[in-house]
Amino acid sequence: MATTITKTETLVGKRIRRKEDPRLITGTATYVDDIQMPGMHHACILRSPHGAARIRSINIKPAINQAGVVAVFIGKDIEAVGPVPCGASLPGLRVPAHSILAKDRVYYVGHPVAVAVATDRYIARDAIDLIEVDYEPLQAVSDPEKALEPGAPAVHPEWPDNTAFTFHQEGGEPEKAFKEAEVVVKQRITSQRLVPTSIETRGVVADYRSAEKNLTLYSSTQIPHLLRTLVAQMLGLAENRMRVITPEVGGGFGSKLNVYAEEALMGFVAMKIGKPVKWIESRRENFLCTIHGRGHVDYYEIAARRDGTVLGLRLKLIQDLGAYHQLLTPAIPTLSVLMMPGLYKFRNVIADIVGVFTNCVPTDAYRGAGRPEATHGIERMMDLLALELKMDPAELRLKNFPGKGEFPYLTATGLSYDSGDYAAPLKKALDMVDYHKLRNAQRDAKAKGRLMGIGISTYGEICAFGPSPATPAGGWESATVKIEPSGKVTVLTGTSPHGQGEETTFAQIAADELGVSMDDIIVLHGDTSIVQYGIGTFGSRSTAVGGPALYYALQDLKAKIKKFGEMLLESDDVTCSGGQCICNKTGKTIEFAQIAAASYRAMKLPPNTEPGLMATHFWEPPNFAFPFGAHIVVSEVDRDTGQVEIQRYVAVDDCVNIINPLLVDGQIHGGVAQGLGQALCEQAVYDENAQLITGELMDYALPKASTMPYIETGHTITPSPVNPLGVKGVGEAGTIGCSPAVVNSVVDALSHLGVRHIDMPLTSEKLWKLVRQGGQA
């Protein structure tokens, strides 16, 4: 039966509540751990307690003899399974063989050593305690700078210098710039290791049907299609005999933009035992063996004139890689280098990255991936320069932006910033806080002994990954739109939303283009057997790359609808909009639902037209998109406790056209929460023996509701030529803009004590000591 589809109001740009939310907030969504199957077994993984050790022997007998244990596999059993893939390539990159279970050596605490499979989750857990591993502990190293020292323990014995790669980038004439500079400011700045900590940990269910030779893998991932391609390769399976389903994903933040050992391991186990198998990562495992983020030690130098004009930038970047390369590990610091000039006109830059192996879990993409580190660095440096020149930090920034007329702006690192008006969001944020009045208030507060500070950061972000030549796995995205015979609309997106809300925003776009109600549209994703190939959700790309793919598919579909409309209305003067086609001569109308029914019934077809209403588009972006913005933080440090109170948080972002302001605000809020986490409290700490000593939520301080200030958001809109929707990404903006604004505000609060720089996290202990010791750390 055809549904009546009526014209609706324009939905793009409206604050529309998410279609996803009812199932999430009522607890009825299906996550990997909710999947139950007849005959399902459970796996538990034994992990190394050592940062580095040789495995002398493994005795699995006591485990395998337990009732309910069906199998135990160790390194020698998985010889046929390919290595965990690294998708990044750099000249001279050293790639250690990364097998899914350790063979004769373990390289970090948490390294998988054996897997026990049992009829019950508890039996599997108990079984791993019975596996006897005889380790010969070796010297481990966890600090990337110590790992570079001569004589440091070698993480991989074949590479005693612990150097996985070096990478050099240069633009302009940096040496000349530094020679001619009137002032040079230097600072060592760290971006500490962070644990992404999604609320849902990772999890995998693997189901192998031997009769059909088909493997179905349910995984909590951001990249279902890439996962299928890569895991099929690891397992030696034909890709078309494998299906990846991504059910609800409870947060990823980049940590699920990866291919993990456990994903292939569960496929392997299911194929071996001929039964479905489930593995759910525990929280402690999540800390130990899901990728960490950041892990930078940066040595910055900037050259400038006394009037504040910036000239040159020099960066030595030490990236803590961990023991292995995960999917994108070595590529992350290269993003930092690309973005290191920030929004400023540094025409002369030089950067050297050293990627260092340590006996720690690998680092990889975590919300912002390389850009928060770069933004933190340059924004701290701009404040240090302002301090040195006794210039107002806002004035210094405004002085060094490229002008509105200079876009597309080619950076010294070779990027083409598509469009921008960088002064606009900063000026707007300054207005929102009433900057001059605020500075006066600060002077009064300081005169009374209060430690009040104002911190400014601006950020530019590289997002909307591709284009393809600049990305490891293809930078395009895909969409299919189908109008079913009943008139209902199904959108298939190659992205894999897991909190970003594309089920809502893509329905808004489709509803506007087709003139149908959002309720008649469903957006499907995350099933490789349903959705055409896609790249996935990361790098603030879903709306900015997946959105245009959808837009073009809708245009193709509309053209086809028009052809059917012309045929059915027997006229070549037909306008199709608002869910119907109208003959401009006779005024006769026909609804899309009727057209859809006719297109499938296919009694008669327009010339050169196939039956059905379906269109697919793969869209390749011509460039990245570069959103930007300015964040201002007003904070006060409690003299007696060292506690930072964020009194105001203003975020002005320019992500161009906003499809749903509610969701953009949500992304900014979530991003700021994670930025505050890094700035104030989070830190993954390994001790000198490479033991992770912040291994649970009691020891790893996540920001809580009480940490969150009220966030005042604002937007500017600078049109972008990159895509037809005029959209840029916003998923990472909050995180990127946040940490430098917070640290700048706290340093500003303590600057009269002689404090120039404080490394994150700004714990109350650290600040209390600084205040007590008159600024001396």
Place this chain on the structure above:
Amino acid sequence: MKVGGSYTLPLLRQRAHELLQDPAILARCMPGCEDLKKIGPDEYEMQMKVVVSAVQGLFAGKVRITDQKPPESFRLIVEGSGKVGFMKGDGLLTLVPATVTTGVSILGSEGTEVRYEGDVQVGGTLAGVGQRLLDSTAKMIIRKFFEKLAEAGAETEQAAIVP
């Protein structure tokens, strides 16, 4: 993690040194010790239950004594591993004659100060989730050990004197 401190036992130095190497006494005094066997000269096998924070488990390991300078000093090396991780300790114990200022001793005020200085390493779950309580737990275990040793010492002295 570095550990260090001292405890004064109401025992003569020679006696304190003997007790510190007596498997039966050690097994009795070490908190959580469930078994301790001599397996060679200055080498023992041990089973010990360790509780740190929410983590507890049985550790199987070895205790070795090296650098013997009776009755002045010796080095104690402890290694153990279990389901919740592993631990390694290496410490120098120095025995110095001292005056007992508190408590009652049948010897009067003659006693021995045991100074210890060493390094404790833990790994696995024990390190990942117990670290923040490790320092205080180690101190507590050491204090309890010496308290029990003092008690045991007093009893054996009593037994020696009273026929």
